Amino acid sequence: MASTNKKHIALISVHGDPAIEIGKEEAGGQNVYVRQVGEALAQQGWQVDMFTRKASPNDPTIVNHALNCRTIRLSAGPEEFVSRDNIFEYLPEFVEQLLKFQRQHNITYSLVHTNYWLSAWVGMQLKKIQGVKQVHTYHSLGAVKYKSVTTVPIIATTRLATEKAVLETADRIVATSPQEEEHMRMLVSQRGKIDVIPCGTDIQRFGGITQEQARTKLGISPESKVVLYVGRFDQRKGIETLVRAVGSSQLRGNPNLKLIIGGGSRPGQSDGMERDRIESIVDELGMRDFTTFPGRLGDPDLPIYYAAADVSVVPSHYEPFGLVTIEAMACGTPVVGSDVGGLQFTVVPEETGLLCPPKDDVAFAEAIDRILTNPEWRNQLGQNARKRVEEMFSWDGVASQLGELYTKFMAQPPKNIRESGSHLTLVG
Numbered sequence: 289m290a291s292t293n294k295k296h297i298a299l300i301s302v303h304g305d306p307a308i309e310i311g312k313e314e315a316g317g318q319n320v321y322v323r324q325v326g327e328a329l330a331q332q333g334w335q336v337d338m339f340t341r342k343a344s345p346n347d348p349t350i351v352n353h354a355l356n357c358r359t360i361r362l363s364a365g366p367e368e369f370v371s372r373d374n375i376f377e378y379l380p381e382f383v384e385q386l387l388k389f390q391r392q393h394n395i396t397y398s399l400v401h402t403n404y405w406l407s408a409w410v411g412m413q414l415k416k417i418q419g420v421k422q423v424h425t426y427h428s429l430g431a432v433k434y435k436s437v438t439t440v441p442i443i444a445t446t447r448l449a450t451e452k453a454v455l456e457t458a459d460r461i462v463a464t465s466p467q468e469e470e471h472m473r474m475l476v477s478q479r480g481k482i483d484v485i486p487c488g489t490d491i492q493r494f495g496g497i498t499q500e501q502a503r504t505k506l507g508i509s510p511e512s513k514v515v516l517y518v519g520r521f522d523q524r525k526g527i528e529t530l531v532r533a534v535g536s537s538q539l540r541g542n543p544n545l546k547l548i549i550g551g552g553s554r555p556g557q558s559d560g561m562e563r564d565r566i567e568s569i570v571d572e573l574g575m576r577d578f579t580t581f582p583g584r585l586g587d588p589d590l591p592i593y594y595a596a597a598d599v600s601v602v603p604s605h606y607e608p609f610g611l612v613t614i615e616a617m618a619c620g621t622p623v624v625g626s627d628v629g630g631l632q633f634t635v636v637p638e639e640t641g642l643l644c645p646p647k648d649d650v651a652f653a654e655a656i657d658r659i660l661t662n663p664e665w666r667n668q669l670g671q672n673a674r675k676r677v678e679e680m681f682s683w684d685g686v687a688s689q690l691g692e693l694y695t696k697f698m699a700q701p702p703k704n705i706r707e708s709g710s711h712l713t714l715v716g
């Protein structure tokens with residue numbers, strides 16, 4: 289419900305533009321999280337400015353999403369795509385631009401909610417300069433991620449140091465699952481305050497269509513056994529495990545088998561390279577005739593694909609939360625996921641889906657087969673999945689929990705801040 293006493297806050301997401309198309313390279317869960325949290329908070333009476341780095345001269349500087357919710361793109365570094373591992377050097381400019389924007393518009397935020405370690409650094413500078421309260425969500429932890437990759441980027445040391453510093457100095461850290469909190473404590477620091485507030489999903493948008501209707505729309509026959517992947521093309525996502533599982537003898541016997549790999553992709557970028565690699569495995573295993581790559585799935589298509597599937601597979605090597613999981617579950621589709629991170633929180637094995645050891649294509653094949661060969665059980669898992677999302681993972685619920693957290697810090701504003709119109713203005 290909208291309140292008349294709006295409080296002005298900033299969500300900072302340097303590399304994850306909340307106004308951009310989702311599903312392309314480097315645009316995924318973080319973009320969705322920031323946008324959805326921003327819109328839900330605005331609905332609940334907050335005035336929300338979301339800051340990101342301008343990555344194209346053609347992108348408008350300000351995008352209004354809803355009343356009291358907008359994205360502001362700041363010029364920091366070249367106005368072109370820069371991979372997240374190369375953005376750090378532009379952060380001082382980002383901070384300067386953010387301060388300039390506040391001066392020009394006569395705004396002082398009482399709280400910044402930062403997302404990913406790059407934004408954590410920005411938030412820490414603002415805290416030093418302005419004394420602003422900082423809440424932080426990691427989205428991915430370097431200490432976990434670097435364990436599962438073969439090449440560690442040069443920026444790793446800076447990232448790990450920033451992730452430790454923000455945990456120890458932010459007013460509050462938001463872990464999106466108990467598993468993420470445990471990783472922070474084990475691998476980052478014992479100090480600092482953490483609250484677990486999960487990610488959410490739009491339970492109206494996901495779940496509004498039956499499997500039969502969805503299949504009619506996509507031209508998929510009722511007899512088909514549809515295995516679905518949705519997400520970015522990134523090695524960490526483990527798409528290879530899924531392809532090898534579906535290509536195994538355990539599943540290949542089924543003449544109605546259909547594999548859909550949705551998401552991606554931009555030629556020449558790392559996303560495109562992973563897609564090429566996956567397509568070559570599909571060819572090598574002779575799976576072309578029953579595998580499709582529909583590309584990026586936009587707003588209207590996503591719920592249809594999830595609903596059409598018999599099972600949605602999330603084979604990530606590491607997943608801090610995994611929005612795709614709860615989206616599929618909200619659509620009544622059970623998930624077979626890797627037994628890692630946030631998936632251990634969202635998927636309840638044998639109740640809403642199944643969990644397998646990451647990279648274990650034999651285990652994935654068995655799990656997918658169990659669901660495909662038992663339609664009644666599949667439907668029961670799907671119903672339980674929908675119920676779990678309704679109870680635990682709606683954006684409104686998530687935004688309420690975040691709002692309560694912010695309110696705790698903002699209860700006593702610093703003495704030299706007074707209200708001016710709908711903005712808070714720093715005086716003296």
Ligand code: UDP
Nearest residue numbers: 310311316317318519551584585610611612
């Ligand atoms: N997504 C999308 N279209 C696509 C592929 C992905 O809109 O073609 C969205 C997906 O619905 C989800 C997000 O991108 O909301 C991915 O978030 P997740 O947490 O699963 O993974 P991340 O990309 O953050 O690693």
